[in-house]
Amino acid sequence: MKNSILSITITLALTYMSTAQAERLKIATFNVSMEALNYQSPQNRETATVSSNALQVALESNHQQIKNIAEIIQRVNPDIILLNEFDNQHNNEDNSHQALKTFSKHYLNKSQNGQKAIDFPYYYQGQVNTGVNSGYDLDGNGTPGVLPGDGFGYGHFSGHFGMVLISKYPIDVKNIRTFQYFKWRDMPNALQPIDPTTSKPWFSPQAWQDLRLSSKSHWDVPVEVNGQIIHILASHPTPPVFDGPEDRNGKRNHDEIRFWADYISADKSAYIYDDKGDKGGLKPLAPFVILGDLNASSVDGNAMNAGISSLLAHVDIQDAMPNSEGAEKHTQDNINAKHHTAFWRMRADYVLPSKMGLTIKDAGVYWPTEDEDTYRLIKDRAASSDHRMVWLDLLLNNK
Incomplete structure (x- = not known):
């Protein structure tokens, strides 16, 4: 009898431990600079010579x-990770995801410097606005429809500076919502840029009328x-610089960040529509994690910090404020x-989980110090x- 009770106790303990381990989840974001300009010499960075195939090469x-x-x-071994600045060389026109598959097979799936190979069997690499020609003179240089400055998002070709989510866990592809085509003008009180020289x-x-909010x-x-x-809420707002006194990029960055604050707020999200035409924001009580290079700080830099400050202070968000000795x-x-x-x-880069359904156990920024061997990985x-x-x-809390 004692042996039976002991056996049941051990079984229950092991089951509990297994469940607890399974509920532990590491989520990350990383701007990987795997974009065409990073693989071309400065003298070959003119629009005509920036190749959409540079990453694949x-x-x-x-x-x-x-x-x-x-x-x-x-080394970090995340379960889910958003990669910003990962070129989508055909912007899904042929649905091949060639660069992503090559990266997975020949880099992630192979040990690097003695580290254990890692596999992400699930991914989402949707279309982006970078390098999609608007046909308008968005940068104000007098010539309409010329990339990179006149793209709906700054880019030398369609899919430049793209992003991809890779995961060890299944992605519910049928229920993905994208907002690539959402018009900036349709955001209530959008910060429409004004030319101070003409008012x-x-x-x-x-x-x-046609300008999209998302860069x-x-x-x-x-x-x-x-x-x-x-729900992984992924984005990569435009840097709030590289403009003029009209602050068109600063205002767009603010509103791109504000979009998420509105999306997770039931009383503010009614205006939002996705690329399928479905309206509204995230369902109440749904666990989420906001991921991405948001190109904004509440205390440093050139962004309109009201946008990021409001997001960080949102009643439904936790901010672990990750840190590192290296930084x-x-x-x-x-x-x-x-x-x-x-x-x-x-x-600039954020992992912001909801208070609902998620408990923060640990947080960090991968930034080795100069006296560590791994400093070679980030030295420049x-x-x-x-x-x-x-x-x-x-920790994913049980329902």
Whole structure:
């Protein structure tokens, strides 16, 4: 009898441990700089010579920067990760995802510098607005329809600076919502840029009617983890710079970030429509994680910090404020330095889970210090990226 009770106790304990382990989830975001300009010399970066195939060529050359990116991913070992600045060379026109498949097979699936190979059997690589020609003079240089400045998102070709979500857990593809075509003008109180020299709107009336909010896209990707759905809310807003006193990029960055704050707010999301025409935001009580290089900080940089500040302060969001010793040492005269996620000294990349359904267990920024061997992986942009991977270790609460 005692042996039977002991056996049952051990079985229950092992079952509990297994369940607890299965519920533990590491989610990350990483701007990997795997975009065409990173693989071409500065003198070959004119529009006509920036090739949409540059990433694929680099992948086929056993490129050290890409090997380092893969090694970082293997070392951190996330379950779900958003990769920003990963070129979608045909922007899904042929649905081949060639570069992504090459990266997975020849880099992630192979040990890098002794690390355990890693596999992400599920992915979503949707279309983006970067390099999609608007036909308008969006950059104000007097010539309409010329890339990269006149794309719906800045890019030298359709799919430039794209993004991809890769996952160890199944993606509910049928219920993905995308907002690539959502018009900026349809956001209530949108921050329409004004030319201060004329006091008139920066964009022509026709351009403003057609201009999309997302510089890349906004995605709501449901991922199924042990029978429960987590909504990955992925984006990569435009940098709030490279413009003029009209601050068109700063205002767009603000509103791209605001989109998520509205999307998760039942009282503010009624205006939102997705690319299928379905209206409204995220369903109440649905667990979510906002991921991406948001190109904004509430305390550093040139962004209109009201946008990111409002998101971080949202009643339904947790902010673990990940940090690293490497970042702190990189900028020793900045009190915010330990939270920086970019080489250029700012917190730009975020993993923001909902309070509903998720508990933060640990958080970090992959930023080795100069005295560590792994510093070779991040010593400069050529080594990997000018951004660092940000990750959170989460516990998925049972229903």
